[in-house]
Amino acid sequence: MSTRTILAVAVAVVVAAGLLAGGRVQRRPGGRRYRWLLAPLYRASRVPAVAVLLLAALYAGLRAHPGVRRVVVVLLIASVAWLVLRALHVAERVAFSRLAGETRADRRVRRARTQIRPVRRLTSVMVTVAAIGLILTTFPALRTIGLSVLTSAGVVGALLGLSARTALGNAFAGIQVAFADGLHVGDVIVIDGQWGRVEEVKLTNVVIRLWDDRMLILPTTWFTEHPFQNWTRHETRVIGQIRIHVDHTADLDEIRAETRRLVESSPLWDRHQWVLQMVDATPQTVVVQVQASAADGPSAWDLRCDLREGLIRYLRDHHPEWMPRTRSEYHP
Known part of the structure; x- marks a missing residue:
């Protein structure tokens, strides 16, 4: 040496x-x-x-x-x-x-x-x-x-481009998703009627934890080619809603009072807003919609289930005559 x-x-x-x-x-x-x-x-x-x-x-x-x-x-x-x-x-x-x-x-x-x-x-x-x-x-x-x-050219570059075309497309889509400001880690989104929380955004796929703890993995190109709902685009608060059918003779003021009691007694409600409205009417029933806000998606889901269960129980136990009924007339 x-x-x-x-x-x-x-x-x-x-x-x-x-x-x-x-x-x-x-x-x-x-x-x-x-x-x-x-x-x-x-x-x-x-x-x-x-x-x-x-x-x-x-x-x-x-x-x-x-x-x-x-x-x-x-x-x-x-x-x-x-x-x-x-x-x-x-x-x-x-x-x-x-x-x-x-x-x-x-x-x-x-x-x-x-x-x-x-x-x-x-x-x-x-x-x-x-x-x-x-x-x-x-x-x-x-x-x-x-x-x-090094130059991504020549025969090797062409073969890599053809064999990894989908992966490269997903990689570029991942960069687009990351910087398009439409989807972030922690967002609550709805895809094909199922809501979940974004767990991870990778270059080639997005991992979503659904409401029942299943893991949904989608390629990033899915989010650039299909519409989806983002419930937390600007904030984490989520407004959940339920609809129930009641008879035309139902007293909405009394149902609204019971709904207020259920909402205000629930620890899942974030004390921000709630409302009960008649949103539709059919020949047999009227459609009552309840909206209530929660801190996040899982809380909103549980709050919706509790409100639906409580209102149905109230109608069944106290006013069964307000439950949907089918009427008919008989003329001899």
């Missing part, structure tokens, strides 16, 4: 030792302002950073041994990609830790959580593909393939 190589490795070792000692520096009072970023970045990146320094020193010091230099270059590219991926994960975790813990409390928090993760995943994919392309270019026999991977 030449003197130049020894000197380069020695310098790299000294710098790496200084990097490993950086944990003490970040604990000093002067570093408190940025400790929330420096501490996790140091813990996650020190090993790949040391690997990059040592490999870079070896590459700079080695002049002979082409085979050894190629191995060092491959390891250096992989180490740089490793370092960048670690930094991206740290950035994502730090960004999430700086957000409020309750994602439903703030629309801006939900939007940030929805946008950060797809961007990090897309960037990680780009870094990985770039690293693979650079590694392939270090081998003369694979240089063309490596350039094709």
